[in-house]
Amino acid sequence: MAESILNKKSLDFLEEYLNNAAPTGYEWGGQKLWMEYLKPYVDEFITDTYGSAVGVINPKAKYKVVIEGHADEISWYVNYITDNGLIYVIRNGGSDHQIAPSKMVNIHTRDGIVKGVFGWPAIHTRDKSKEQAPQLDNIFIDVGASSKDEVEAMGVHVGCVITYPDTFTVLNENKFVCRALDNRMGGFMIAEVGRLLKENKDKLDFGLYIVNSVQEEIGLRGAEMITDRIKPNVAIVTDVTHDTTTPMIKKETNGLAEIGKGPVVSYAPAVQQKLRDLIIDTAVEKKIPFQRMASSRMTGTDTDAFAYSNGGVASALISLPLRYMHTTVEMVHKYDVENVIKLIYESVLKIKKGETFSYFED
Numbered sequence: 001m002a003e004s005i006l007n008k009k010s011l012d013f014l015e016e017y018l019n020n021a022a023p024t025g026y027e028w029g030g031q032k033l034w035m036e037y038l039k040p041y042v043d044e045f046i047t048d049t050y051g052s053a054v055g056v057i058n059p060k061a062k063y064k065v066v067i068e069g070h071a072d073e074i075s076w077y078v079n080y081i082t083d084n085g086l087i088y089v090i091r092n093g094g095s096d097h098q099i100a101p102s103k104m105v106n107i108h109t110r111d112g113i114v115k116g117v118f119g120w121p122a123i124h125t126r127d128k129s130k131e132q133a134p135q136l137d138n139i140f141i142d143v144g145a146s147s148k149d150e151v152e153a154m155g156v157h158v159g160c161v162i163t164y165p166d167t168f169t170v171l172n173e174n175k176f177v178c179r180a181l182d183n184r185m186g187g188f189m190i191a192e193v194g195r196l197l198k199e200n201k202d203k204l205d206f207g208l209y210i211v212n213s214v215q216e217e218i219g220l221r222g223a224e225m226i227t228d229r230i231k232p233n234v235a236i237v238t239d240v241t242h243d244t245t246t247p248m249i250k251k252e253t254n255g256l257a258e259i260g261k262g263p264v265v266s267y268a269p270a271v272q273q274k275l276r277d278l279i280i281d282t283a284v285e286k287k288i289p290f291q292r293m294a295s296s297r298m299t300g301t302d303t304d305a306f307a308y309s310n311g312g313v314a315s316a317l318i319s320l321p322l323r324y325m326h327t328t329v330e331m332v333h334k335y336d337v338e339n340v341i342k343l344i345y346e347s348v349l350k351i352k353k354g355e356t357f358s359y360f361e362d
Contacts, residue, residue, distance in 0.1 A: 005196070005338050013037045014168070014188050018178045021106065021163040023075030024093050027051045027214045030071055034187055034212055041194040042210065051214045052226040055194055061207035063353050066235040067193060067344055068223065068302055069186020070216035073179065074326055076162040078107065078141075081152070085145035087116070090136070092161060093217030096326050100139045103328065105162050107143070109155035116143040116162075166328040174334040175259075181330040185320055185337065186238045187212045192341045193348065205353040206233075216302055223305035227313065234275065234314045234351060235306035236344055240332070241266075241293060241319035255293050259321045259333040262289030263340045266317040268299045270307035274357040275316045282347045288339050293319070314357040318343055 006014075017037075022030030031053045035045055042055035053071070074093035081087055087107075101120035106113045119142045120134070132138060141162070145151045168178040176185075194210050196202075209230050214222035216239075227235070244251050245258045257264050265280055283290045298304050299317050307315035320340050323331040 004334075005341060006192070006334070010192060010195070014176075017188060018168045018180060018184050021108070022071055022073055022180070022184070023108075023161045023163050024072040024215050024217045026108065026161055027071045030184070031212060031214075034071070034191060038191045038194055038210065041191075041198040046209075046229065048225055048229060050222060050225060052222045053212045054226065054230065055191075055210040057194070057197065057208040057210070058204055059207055061205070061353075063206040064209055064230060064232040064234075065206050065348065065351055066209045066211050066227070066230060066232040066306065067190045067348065068211040068213060068235060068237045068306070069188075069190050069239065070183045070214070070222065070302055071187050071212045072214050072217050072222070073163070073182070073184065074217050076105075078156060078158050078160040078162065080158070081148045081156070083148050085143070085147050085151045086119075087141040087143065087151065087156070088137075089139065089141065089162060094326050097136050097139055098134050099327050101134050104165055105141060106165050107141070107156050108161045108163065111155045114143055114154050114156055116141040164328045171331070175331050176334060176337070177329055177331045179328040179330060181322060181332055182240045182325055183216065183238075185240065185332060189238055189320070189337060189341050190344065193345045196341070196345050197348070202349060204348070206351065208348065213302055220302050220305040223302035224309065227306050227309040231310050232306070232313055234355070234357070235303070236275075236279070236316050236318060236347060237301055237303040237306060238318050238320065238340060238344065239301040239303075240322040240325065242325060243321045243323045246323055257291050257293055257319075257321045259323060259331065260335055261291055261321070262336060263343050264291045264293050264319040264321055266293055266295055266299055266303070266319060268295035268303070268317070269297065270299055270304045271316050272307070272314040272357055274359070275314045278350055279316055279318065279343065279347045282350050283343055286342065286346050288343050288346070290339075290343065291321070
């Protein structure tokens with residue numbers, strides 16, 4: 001078996017980065033960790049008002065290539081506090097109401113974390129002929145208070161953001177499990193590309209912008225802002241995609257992708273054909289295993305934001321297959337993580353200064 005490209009420092013950073021909470025709109029703590037790790041491998045940083053962070057190699061170059069992931073994780077907001085001290089929530093991103101009951105939570109206040117639980121009626125008390133499923137209007141958080149005044153005295157108020165505390169673990173030696181692998185893994189993988197470029201002393205004849213965008217989970221907003229700031233020529237985006245081999249997912253409608261089988265290269269209107277061909281040719285040449293997927297109309301990732309910005313940016317999407325998306329036990333395969341890193345790295349080395357990826361040039 002080939003030697004792993006992930007060293008101890010990489011894996012220590014990954015664990016710290018995953019365990020840190022970075023909900024949409026509150027990504028700064030995670031971004032600081034990410035920038036500190038990336039600092040030895042880039043020439044300078046760009047940051048914006050909302051928290052997107054960019055490590056730049058060759059910042060003076062006119063031709064600009066982006067490799068991108070997003071930094072934010074799904075979460076909840078405090079929406080309503082009852083007179084007897086229970087808390088009702090709304091989503092911040094695509095949080096799954098069905099997994100909430102019996103989960104521990106962290107409520108983020110200006111004075112620190114307040115612990116709570118998503119409560120649920122005991123099985124003994126429920127009417128089995130009219131069993132209610134968890135819904136947004138019936139899940140609630142209990143912080144152990146008996147009144148609204150007591151909750152507010154803890155520093156909890158409408159608008160406080162709520163995350164799950166679940167932390168990083170490894171199953172069966174090669175499966176990484178945590179909340180927020182979507183898409184903290186993307187930020188990790190593009191940082192590893194920066195590390196490899198530095199350690200291998202690779203020289204690029206263009207500017208490389210290693211972009212960790214914010215606010216993807218609520219509509220690609222961070223990517224929309226940062227692409228207007230950078231004005232890149234090319235963007236290679238990485239995100240996660242569904243492992244469709246798990247139960248209750250129809251391959252006929254969702255396609256086939258599986259953890260352990262390699263990166264997933266997308267076909268979609270936003271994916272520029274010549275750039276995708278460069279990536280696939282690179283995978284074949286370097287013997288990097290890969291899978292394919294098709295997306296109707298849009299990819300639903302930051303690829304769409306980059307592709308349709310600045311008059312059109314040649315963009316492509318390389319995805320990491322993942323199980324149990326938007327739960328607290330998201331799972332990816334170490335083998336796929338390494339091969340996404342390799343594929344982005346090798347593809348970056350294939351790009352030439354000034355390349356247009358035009359359909360109208362030989």
